[in-house]
Amino acid sequence: MSSHSWFDIPRGSHFSLANIPFGIISSTSSTTPHVAIAIGNHALDLAIFAANNGFSALSTIQPHQAVFSQPTLNAFATLGRPIHAVVRKYIQSVFVKDTPYPEVLKTNSSLQKQAIFPLKEVQTHLPFKIGDYTDFYAGLNHAYNVGVLFRGPANALQPNYKHLPVGYHGRASSVVVSGTPIRRPNGQILENPAAEQKLPSLSPCRKLDIELELGAFVCRANRMGEPVPISKAQDSLFGVVLMNDWSARDVQAWEYVPLGPFNAKNFGTSISAWVVLADALEPFLVKGLENDTQILPYLQEKNAESVYDIKLQVDLKTSSGQSSTICRTSSRNLLWSFPQMLTHHSITGCPLQVGDLLGSGTISGLEPSERGSLLEQTANGKVSIKLSGEEERRFLEDGDEVTITGVCGSDDGALVGFGDCVGIIEPALKL
Amino acid sequence: MSSHSWFDIPRGSHFSLANIPFGIISSTSSTTPHVAIAIGNHALDLAIFAANNGFSALSTIQPHQAVFSQPTLNAFATLGRPIHAVVRKYIQSVFVKDTPYPEVLKTNSSLQKQAIFPLKEVQTHLPFKIGDYTDFYAGLNHAYNVGVLFRGPANALQPNYKHLPVGYHGRASSVVVSGTPIRRPNGQILENPAAEQKLPSLSPCRKLDIELELGAFVCRANRMGEPVPISKAQDSLFGVVLMNDWSARDVQAWEYVPLGPFNAKNFGTSISAWVVLADALEPFLVKGLENDTQILPYLQEKNAESVYDIKLQVDLKTSSGQSSTICRTSSRNLLWSFPQMLTHHSITGCPLQVGDLLGSGTISGLEPSERGSLLEQTANGKVSIKLSGEEERRFLEDGDEVTITGVCGSDDGALVGFGDCVGIIEPALKL
Numbered sequence: 089m090s091s092h093s094w095f096d097i098p099r100g101s102h103f104s105l106a107n108i109p110f111g112i113i114s115s116t117s118s119t120t121p122h123v124a125i126a127i128g129n130h131a132l133d134l135a136i137f138a139a140n141n142g143f144s145a146l147s148t149i150q151p152h153q154a155v156f157s158q159p160t161l162n163a164f165a166t167l168g169r170p171i172h173a174v175v176r177k178y179i180q181s182v183f184v185k186d187t188p189y190p191e192v193l194k195t196n197s198s199l200q201k202q203a204i205f206p207l208k209e210v211q212t213h214l215p216f217k218i219g220d221y222t223d224f225y226a227g228l229n230h231a232y233n234v235g236v237l238f239r240g241p242a243n244a245l246q247p248n249y250k251h252l253p254v255g256y257h258g259r260a261s262s263v264v265v266s267g268t269p270i271r272r273p274n275g276q277i278l279e280n281p282a283a284e285q286k287l288p289s290l291s292p293c294r295k296l297d298i299e300l301e302l303g304a305f306v307c308r309a310n311r312m313g314e315p316v317p318i319s320k321a322q323d324s325l326f327g328v329v330l331m332n333d334w335s336a337r338d339v340q341a342w343e344y345v346p347l348g349p350f351n352a353k354n355f356g357t358s359i360s361a362w363v364v365l366a367d368a369l370e371p372f373l374v375k376g377l378e379n380d381t382q383i384l385p386y387l388q389e390k391n392a393e394s395v396y397d398i399k400l401q402v403d404l405k406t407s408s409g410q411s412s413t414i415c416r417t418s419s420r421n422l423l424w425s426f427p428q429m430l431t432h433h434s435i436t437g438c439p440l441q442v443g444d445l446l447g448s449g450t451i452s453g454l455e456p457s458e459r460g461s462l463l464e465q466t467a468n469g470k471v472s473i474k475l476s477g478e479e480e481r482r483f484l485e486d487g488d489e490v491t492i493t494g495v496c497g498s499d500d501g502a503l504v505g506f507g508d509c510v511g512i513i514e515p516a517l518k519l
Numbered sequence: 520m521s522s523h524s525w526f527d528i529p530r531g532s533h534f535s536l537a538n539i540p541f542g543i544i545s546s547t548s549s550t551t552p553h554v555a556i557a558i559g560n561h562a563l564d565l566a567i568f569a570a571n572n573g574f575s576a577l578s579t580i581q582p583h584q585a586v587f588s589q590p591t592l593n594a595f596a597t598l599g600r601p602i603h604a605v606v607r608k609y610i611q612s613v614f615v616k617d618t619p620y621p622e623v624l625k626t627n628s629s630l631q632k633q634a635i636f637p638l639k640e641v642q643t644h645l646p647f648k649i650g651d652y653t654d655f656y657a658g659l660n661h662a663y664n665v666g667v668l669f670r671g672p673a674n675a676l677q678p679n680y681k682h683l684p685v686g687y688h689g690r691a692s693s694v695v696v697s698g699t700p701i702r703r704p705n706g707q708i709l710e711n712p713a714a715e716q717k718l719p720s721l722s723p724c725r726k727l728d729i730e731l732e733l734g735a736f737v738c739r740a741n742r743m744g745e746p747v748p749i750s751k752a753q754d755s756l757f758g759v760v761l762m763n764d765w766s767a768r769d770v771q772a773w774e775y776v777p778l779g780p781f782n783a784k785n786f787g788t789s790i791s792a793w794v795v796l797a798d799a800l801e802p803f804l805v806k807g808l809e810n811d812t813q814i815l816p817y818l819q820e821k822n823a824e825s826v827y828d829i830k831l832q833v834d835l836k837t838s839s840g841q842s843s844t845i846c847r848t849s850s851r852n853l854l855w856s857f858p859q860m861l862t863h864h865s866i867t868g869c870p871l872q873v874g875d876l877l878g879s880g881t882i883s884g885l886e887p888s889e890r891g892s893l894l895e896q897t898a899n900g901k902v903s904i905k906l907s908g909e910e911e912r913r914f915l916e917d918g919d920e921v922t923i924t925g926v927c928g929s930d931d932g933a934l935v936g937f938g939d940c941v942g943i944i945e946p947a948l949k950l
């Protein structure tokens with residue numbers, strides 16, 4: 089597809105004509121949140137677009153146009169991947185230089201004025217009403233690094249790790265959209281974990297960390313008792329966002345036996361605002377990390393290229409205003425794909441619902457500069473990392489702003505990117 | 520309050536005038552689910568009641584009557600505990616023998632016919648739209664018994680156990696109302712856990728178990744970042760249900776390190792249909808299990824009587840039709856109260872929402888006959904328990920029907936009971 093548009097899409101934009109990600113926006117002139125796509129530095133409000141015959145040349149969508157006036161993507165997602173595909177292709181055809189439908193938008197300056205907003209002027213909202221959020225642990229290098237820290241290299245990975253995508257149920261209510269500040273949590277911690285007598289105190293978290301992850305949204309419900317076979321799992325996946333699974337390491341260390349992390353994770357999880365459709369990401373499918381274990385047939389994929397090669401970057405800006413890139417890696421560093429996670433999740437008959445969020449687990453490459461958490465980068469706070477301007481960090485401090493970015497492709501005119509996923513740390517509440 | 524009603528409430532009914540639990544019903548004559556209360560062997564449909572001036576003598580509720588036409592209790596719960604209290608008291612006053620409002624229902628046989636249904640003829644539905652479901656582990660005797668099985672008596676309880684209510688995020692989408700069949704899950708298990716090489720297979724669960732629990736529903740949201748202090752936690756609790764946290768022990772044993780139970784729990788959780796209001800349970804508050812540990816101030820309750828003394832019973836009916844009582848205990852066997860669980864859950868700033876469900880954790884007394892799971896009763900399948908009619912069980916078999924009942928009080932005319940929480944095991948899906 090030509091990457092040339094009659095519309096001004098700056099070179100290097102994450103939201104090229106090859107992308108067309110979906111999100112939820114409101115603006116001062118249209119204060120009710122509804123569905124939009126991002127293109128270049130702008131958002132096209134699809135509710136306004138639909139109301140003004142924007143979809144006049146796409147008969148398939150006409151009975152369903154009410155989905156674009158919803159405050160979440162759930163109704164649009166429910167229409168299914170074939171519909172997502174035609175809507176995306178149609179919007180691409182409306183924006184392409186030689187559009188067959190110039191009257192829809194290209195020569196319709198009135199609709200352009202009504203429906204297109206600079207991204208700077210819109211407010212983005214959580215894209216889905218999330219029923220359940222599950223966080224997996226498919227980043228093999230991360231799992232290994234953390235295992236080495238806590239159990240040594242011989243037992244770094246648990247025996248189950250390469251047989252199934254390890255995961256746990258997370259807290260859906262605290263998933264927030266990029267830009268939402270994150271308040272440092274209070275929680276029970278051990279000031280002296282090595283002491284014989286374990287005496288916890290209630291304290292602001294002292295080991296506040298990030299986890300660099302992807303999130304995938306579910307677009308098809310399965311009935312309770314009916315697993316989703318691996319051959320159909322792709323059909324249940326709407327699209328992908330960047331995710332920061334903020335983690336309180338000191339709270340986690342004390343609380344997590346025997347039932348797993350709880351308060352260490354439930355105070356906030358940030359996701360990027362624009363959901364990149366699975367279709368847009370298809371050209372960037374690659375083979376994930378090699379699994380040297382024979383996996384059970386229900387997890388075997390027909391196509392070995394099942395994880396995305398998204399260039400990921402984490403930047404940390406301190407309250408001094410100086411910013412440092414603390415991690416660069418690729419999302420190919422996963423042992424399990426989203427279809428495998430989804431199929432494993434449902435193998436018991438667990439009902440997935442439209443809008444459910446699956447987290448990938450922390451993504452780390454092999455090199456120190458590729459580690460997706462401070463836990464790994466600082467060996468659980470034993471060493472510090474250097475930032476620009478003579479600053480250093482073991483864990484996050486108040487005022488720190490963390491920005492995750494992700495982008496696919498190398499052609500500056502046809503990038504498929506995610507924008508960013510940002511959160512700033514506010515001081516803990518005084519109790 | 521007098522327990523005498525002009526309405527026929529059989530002696531021994533769980534739904535006496537002292538109770539007035541809330542639920543969601545539909546019937547052949549009124550197929551849209553809406554809010555109802557249970558009284559004796561009947562349900563009063565509050566949507567029909569409200570539409571026919573049933574609340575004419577209660578001005579407080581009149582602006583809010585639309586809540587009774589909703590398909591869940593979420594909107595009613597959101598009104599807050601003072602409103603729940605006046606609605607319950609008003610309904611009690613409508614049903615009491617010397618009702619000050621005879622024209623509302625007592626002498627209004629037309630409305631009686633329209634709005635009152637035999638419980639046998641109504642279908643009950645999940646009472647809440649559950650945003651997030653969290654399962655705690657507050658049953659000290661259960662935690663101890665399980666700890667002994669897996670770690671021996673010296674280390675049975677983890678060091679954190681008496682300092683905080685251990686819990687984990689559960690799967691909200693698979694919480695179902697009493698009566699919903701539960702299909703035996705398939706999952707990864709180790710056929711030979713003792714083998715040096717851990718080779719899992721995909722199999723129908725062979726160690727399907729129950730967990731006898733209470734569930735509590737949240738009726739007040741806190742903003743993200745703002746914990747609920749223990750002094751206010753009671754205000755956030757709407758009411759209580761019986762809960763069976765079905766558990767796949769073999770799946771759990773293989774999957775649960777290091778992030779806790781996942782597929783072992785996500786295939787189904789059953790709750791009773793009628794939510795007993797916190798107000799109705801207040802007379803049955805007692806002191807829970809003694810905590811010999813000094814707990815942190817944020818978890819200290821003003822009133823030591825903070826858990827409910829509900830007589831609980833578990834019955835197992837096999838496909839032969841024979842039924843056996845396999846457990847009798849009391850819900851006072853908890854180390855932590857629901858207010859403590861809720862406060863701990865939110866201490867990080869985790870936002871709770873109306874309709875969230877908190878599970879107590881498995882409730883076991885000290886005696887073998889008081890153990891709330893087969894895991895404990897059979898020492899993880901090492902011994903079997905005897906049932907009536909020469910049958911025995913290590914874990915659940917297909918066709919087994921498990922019924923939990925719970926009731927407070929000893930006056931047969933003023934019981935505050937939960938009805939029952941039933942589930943029958945269907946064979947695993949052939950994969």
Ligand SMILES: [Ca+2]
Pocket residue numbers: 223224299301333447449450
């Ligand atoms: Ca994570």
Ligand SMILES: [Ca+2]
Pocket residue numbers: 654655730732764878880881
């Ligand atoms: Ca449980």
Ligand SMILES: [Mg+2]
Pocket residue numbers: 332333334335353354355356357
């Ligand atoms: Mg998180």
Ligand SMILES: [Mg+2]
Pocket residue numbers: 763764765766784785786787788
């Ligand atoms: Mg369960």
Ligand code: NI
Pocket residue numbers: 120122135136157
């Ligand atoms: Ni609108």
